[in-house]
Amino acid sequence: MFASLLGRMEWHYFWHGWVQFGGQLAMVGGVLTLLAGMTYFKKWGWLWREWLTTQDAKRIGVMYIIVATVMLLRGFGDAIMLKLQQALASGHSDGFLQPDHFQQIFTAHGTIMIFFVAMGLMFGLINLVLPLMLGSRDVAFPLLNSTSFYLYVAGVVLANISLLYGEFGAVGWLAYPPLSELAYSPGPGVDYWLWSIQIAGVGSLLSGINFIVTILRLRAKGMTLMKMPVFAWSVLGSMILVVFAFPILTGTLFMLSLDRTLGMHYFTADLGGNAMMYINLIWAWGHPEVYILILPAFGMFSEIVATMSRKRLFGYKTMVYALMAITVLSYLVWAHHFFTMGAGGNVNAFFGIMTMVIAIPTGVKVFNWLFTMYKGRIEFFTPMWWFMAFATTFVIGGATGVILAVPAIDFQVHNSLFLVAHFHNTIIGGVVFGYFAGFAYWFPKIFGFRLHERLGKAAVSCWVGGFLLTFIPIYILGMMGATRRLDHYDPSLGWQSLFIVSGVGTLLIGLGVVFQIAQLAYSVWKRHELRDTSGDPWDGRTLEWSVPSPAPQYNFARLPVVVARDAWWEAKRGGKAIFSGAYSDFTLPKNSGVGVFIGAFVAMFGFAMIWHIWWLAVLALVGVATTLIRRTYEEETEYVVTADEAKRLDMKSQKAAA
């Protein structure tokens, strides 16, 4: 009786061997230290009031970035283990990881890096600056925003619990069936994978809706769509992709969970299931996902290059058209991920050509950035260094992408390390460098002081050097016929030396990470010297630089009125002032713990589904429903800031800055 209450939980899921034990120990130790520290310094009340229940998009953004950074360290730790294994496991040496464990690590690495690092950083940065940039006080639905964040956290928590209790999928980050079906993966690993990204994915979906409404409904007066900063356009493109692509992920994962939980046959090998349908569906989400991540990075670089070059962005309209073209085209290319399925010449050629067509607007964007620099006065602050790093590496990723898009070539490099090098080239060179640039660029606006420049530049150098050192050997290994996801290989192939060089490159990236942490710590320590008193440290162009740093909770005491693109730059150069007229009353959302509770209940639900604890699942759902119903019919969810109060706050913050 008692056993059935615990579903399929068993003791042995705690112990997997010494390597995992190290990870478990580190995780439990870290969490306990954090909890003890919070208790010792009596910070729980402060944490709850100021952070966990906040509805302020900027603070939610900071929390996203903190969680994503922790997950980046975890995902990077996974990468180092993979590299070490591949550097060691030639011939008779089996390395230090069992095949099953190695496969869990690369599955976790991919899943964590895409869903919990890249998506987390992206939503974090959008939350930090999008409302400010649009001249708005907040996003359209603050509570939904906080709920999305906690759904993301619930996903993160589930993925990490798998390390402590159970196992993770050993099936690759997209878990192709039939391998991911019960017949071949009966354990809880695939379920952990499934539910953690299902929950985080729903959070992303809701964020997508939130940001679309924010962009279309909450822009400053006078900011027509064609006067909107390019970053906002890029977010619009990305979020349109989110609301069109993530439902497919939700549906597909739902079907896979029906297969695994209720014994259905959507994608099984037997009884008529169709695994090819899963592969089609998952990439119908998966390819747009790549553009969901890269478009905001493009937007960030558009802002950074124009600001740092002290010059208007070249070809604004072309940039917008290119962004929208990429948005549409990215839906028409998914089948290039499986030319080797045998769909025939016509289908393959169509998807290959559509893929290449995307290179045209992307190329146009690169040329526009270059000509923004041309005849400018370029200040090489850290964000601009990240741009140089991006421009140097990302174009190689783009070029290898076009090469891979030719189906007849793809037959020879599909699933090889050439492919692995290609997508790391676009994700690290494009997405990661972009987000790091954006972080360094907007950091002063949120925290009120700059990041230390030289430590930042040291980090960029290590990242670029490490990246090239890691992935050029991986491209070459692809040419040597090395396939991905190998936990060992034959020594006669001559791969080991390249794997070692690649591993050294990863360590160099690790040094870059160390520099980033040092930069952050040093900047916090020296924050008074690095203080941004002007609110406009880079001589910026867009509205976020028109308010003091750190930006006040309400963003704008008086809402700005915009007449031109680069409104703040024009206002500084003698154009029309953007703040005029009288102060007026405005409302702000009250703090709410609803997001926290929903996140907790949903995590509980996910855990119950993974371990087949049905009563707990029902209980969790009742919890979600109760929380939602109570909140939905609360009437007083906002408070009013009066005009006088707004004026007083504004004067105070201006005085503090001066």
Next chain:
Amino acid sequence: MPKVKAILSKVNIPSLPTISRRTLVLLWVVAGVLFVGLLVVLLRGHSFPLLQTRGEVASRQRDLLIFATVLAVLVLLPVYIMLFGFAWRYRAGHKRTYKPNWDGDSRVEAVWWGVPIIIILVLSVVTWVTSHSLDPFKPLTSTQKPLKIQVIALQWKWLFIYPEENIASVNEVAFPANQPVEFSITSDAPMNSFWIPQLGGQIYAMSGMSTKLNLKADVVGDYRGMSSNISGKGFADMTFTARALSATGYNNWVQHIEHHALGVEHLDMDEYKQLAKPGTSGVKYFHIHDPSIFDTVVAKYMHGMQSTDTDTASEDEDNHTHNVEGHMNTEDM
């Protein structure tokens, strides 16, 4: 706490060295040269199957790879020149023209819409043509009749069946050089991908389906083959040797197996079920009386029929009705 602050204020972080722009550029160039030198040393004497091809299909794919790479380099070069040129010339403090409000020029923009469009157009034509001419399902033109080999991906080994010779082998496949080979590929396991890099690649092995790969070796030799798609624990060991033999060499190989040489067993459905159990395997040879194993395995998963009746499935050996399904329809979702 104040104590900690007092200690902290005494700590001096060693300041990072200031590096001039020129030194920085020089450092990167030296590091780059050293890296390339290292790669040259490390790579000497190693083989590059994708470039050192030994089969007609692989050679044509390699030529295409080189063509696309050259095109890519043609685009990348001007980008790099402009990127570093502009970065250097227009760094803050320069005395050249500064045009803060210059934000567009339709003629210039037409150039960088135009040039990529032309390049992609060229590549698209090539893509269209080669997607058809190098379709893995398309038989190769040759005066010789293709040798038919059936391939079943198992957990974690490859079973090769020669339906006309009535023999079978595990993790080794032999065929005469210069004669086209038509592989019919299926899976009785999770999805795999069948790949012999030096002869040409690659196609998925999926249960309930029969995909095809047409290859031809130009040179006698042993080539490495593998599964490139993760299929479970033993997947890294799912490699095989593809042996392109001379015509006599191939006949000897077949005879060797046919004449019940040492270690050659009989493969029937019972023995097949033993073989299909998860696990890696060395090279094995079999002779067969029942030529329908491949069809039985395909039919097992087809139309959702979990057929255990081997006799009915063997009837359509000549019809190969299921092969029509080989070309899947990509559902428009």
Next chain:
Amino acid sequence: MKQVIKSTQSVEASPAIFGFWLYLMTDCLVFASLFASFVVLRGQTAGGVGSKEIFSLPFVFLETMVLLVSSLTSGMALLAAQRQKRQHTLMWLTATALLGMLFLGLELYEFSSLVQEGHSWTQSAFLSSYFGLVGTHGIHIAIGLIWLFATMLFIYKRGLTHRLMQRLTMFILFWHFLDIVWVCIFTIVYLIGVI
């Protein structure tokens, strides 16, 4: 100031309703992937029963009618609410709830009789995709009913406040949406399946 704007702003044009439309579109895509899977798998009966053997059109037609009428009554409720008639609103919403529960009951009856005849979702890919698609619609109806009860309770307690009007409008959009999805299910799953 903002609050003044709020109450003069029509409920339909508020960002919340716009956002809700976007949500409905995403839910539509979740259903689209389930529909696509059903269409791909409908022939995969694994030697077991197919659409023709198990669907009874008159019964499904009854289900369809029940749901269509509930959509109509929910629309009547919204009209009454816009005229600030609380009693009428509640009356129409009660009718909607009863019809919704009747629909759910009919569907559960259909499911349980299929399972009892040995045609459960584990039997074939066709049956999986059928139960998956229709069941997902059923779960939506169940969620809608819980939402409806909550809305009725609060309208009863507080009257038709601005906030409740907004929630009611959203619910009615949701309910109509489920109706449209059902019409697609009726056509694609049942009608085409039987013909």
